[in-house]
Amino acid sequence: MDSSDRTNVQVGDASRLFDGRRLTLARQLIGLRKNALATKIDKSPTAVAAYENNTKRPAPATVAQLCLTLGVDPGFFLPGPHQAKSSDCVPHFRSLRSTTQLARDQAFAYGVISGDVGAALERHVEFPEPNLPQLSVDVEDESSTLPEEAARILRKHWEIDSGPVGHLVRLAENHGVVVVFSPPQNAAVDAYSFDDGYRPTVVLNPTKEDYYRQRFDVAHELGHLVMHVDAEPGSKVVENQAHRFAAELLLPEDELRDLLPSKADWRILATLKETYGVSLQALLYRSRALGVMSEVTYRNTVVYLNSKGWRRREPGEMPAVEQPSLYPKAVQILSTVGITELSLAKESRVTPGIFRTVTARSPVREDLFLESRGIETSDGVIPLFRSKVDRPAN
Numbered sequence: 001m002d003s004s005d006r007t008n009v010q011v012g013d014a015s016r017l018f019d020g021r022r023l024t025l026a027r028q029l030i031g032l033r034k035n036a037l038a039t040k041i042d043k044s045p046t047a048v049a050a051y052e053n054n055t056k057r058p059a060p061a062t063v064a065q066l067c068l069t070l071g072v073d074p075g076f077f078l079p080g081p082h083q084a085k086s087s088d089c090v091p092h093f094r095s096l097r098s099t100t101q102l103a104r105d106q107a108f109a110y111g112v113i114s115g116d117v118g119a120a121l122e123r124h125v126e127f128p129e130p131n132l133p134q135l136s137v138d139v140e141d142e143s144s145t146l147p148e149e150a151a152r153i154l155r156k157h158w159e160i161d162s163g164p165v166g167h168l169v170r171l172a173e174n175h176g177v178v179v180v181f182s183p184p185q186n187a188a189v190d191a192y193s194f195d196d197g198y199r200p201t202v203v204l205n206p207t208k209e210d211y212y213r214q215r216f217d218v219a220h221e222l223g224h225l226v227m228h229v230d231a232e233p234g235s236k237v238v239e240n241q242a243h244r245f246a247a248e249l250l251l252p253e254d255e256l257r258d259l260l261p262s263k264a265d266w267r268i269l270a271t272l273k274e275t276y277g278v279s280l281q282a283l284l285y286r287s288r289a290l291g292v293m294s295e296v297t298y299r300n301t302v303v304y305l306n307s308k309g310w311r312r313r314e315p316g317e318m319p320a321v322e323q324p325s326l327y328p329k330a331v332q333i334l335s336t337v338g339i340t341e342l343s344l345a346k347e348s349r350v351t352p353g354i355f356r357t358v359t360a361r362s363p364v365r366e367d368l369f370l371e372s373r374g375i376e377t378s379d380g381v382i383p384l385f386r387s388k389v390d391r392p393a394n
Contacts, residue, residue: 011060011067014074018063020054022077022349026070027052028109029354031102031185041065076349081119082198091194091203092224092233092242099189107182107189107203113350114180115198117358118327120348124339125330130176132200133157137227139238147241150226151248164276165250168218169322172202177225179218179324181206181363183354193221200225206363211319212279218322219246244289250278251286260287262294264301270316280305280314327359 050056223245345355
């Protein structure tokens with residue numbers, strides 16, 4: 001059987017086992033609306049909707065057209081390694097007003113795909129069980145102290161010692177939270193989070209090279225995952241609650257109140273910045289929120305900070321951003337026993353380019369994200385972590 005025959009068999013199988021939800025993901029992943037896809041494959045929008053709703057199966061020739069248009073293999077349209085618990089799962093984006101629905105759909109599709117990759121990896125490795133407490137917070141209550149209480153609960157639940165939080169991405173991963181970088185085309189979307197039933201997931205902006213702000217982003221998204229799993233995203237109250245959670249998680253009130261200066265003492269602020277791994281702006285905001293710095297002093301200090309250009313780039317050396325290791329370490333370990341990236345990508349139902357982006361320690365270049373295919377097989381189960389809180393095994 002030559003390669004064309006094998007391709008025809010794959011297309012035929014994809015037609016018979018076609019999962020319309022996978023078509024929705026593939027379409028959203030490249031930022032297409034249904035009517036635009038319909039035009040590209042010379043079908044009606046109604047037909048595309050029927051394919052996605054699983055009320056009609058596309059013919060093998062149509063599957064082939066979809067593959068060419070969407071840049072995926074026929075196997076992509078088979079049921080994925082994990083199924084979302086609810087189609088109503090909505091990610092927490094920073095600002096719904098500044099993010100188009102198309103961009104949100106694209107970002108969420110990538111997040112779901114990252115879950116497929118993780119579920120495929122977990123056939124061969126053991127990841128820490130998700131260990132994230134949840135606290136119901138009234139999303140209309142702007143005065144409650146529950147966001148701060150939720151942060152204190154998380155610190156206790158994760159047995160975080162007093163003082164600065166260490167490598168926050170690694171800490172989250174050791175407690176079963178997936179952290180990945182988004183692909184280049186999602187750079188306009190800031191960090192976001194969701195829990196669709198596979199694992200709580202945080203997706204980081206690939207262009208943000210600010211160590212301090214990235215750490216606050218991760219803490220902010222953990223706040224959403226702890227407090228807002230079932231909440232409607234995007235409101236000012238919800239975002240403010242996540243912001244307050246992050247501030248308490250990284251800068252606990254009982255530790256910082258006596259350390260924060262009431263005036264703009266830049267030496268003290270710079271020391272606290274390095275010690276706690278947060279920006280000067282976060283420290284100033286925290287000082288005002290705790291009543292250490294007056295409103296007038298805070299505003300004057302921010303004006304000075306802006307005049308020095310520190311709002312865009314604060315003084316001092318910039319550490320490299322924290323990098324995910326859960327997926328990258330799994331891929332590395334599996335490679336030592338002959339299970340390749342290409343075989344894992346096939347098992348995940350994604351192209352090698354997407355697989356490498358999802359499993360990268362740092363953001364992947366666009367040309368690598370667009371790279372395609374490879375086929376192999378794999379087997380075996382290998383532990384990746386000794387326990388929920390241990391470091392990755394060497």
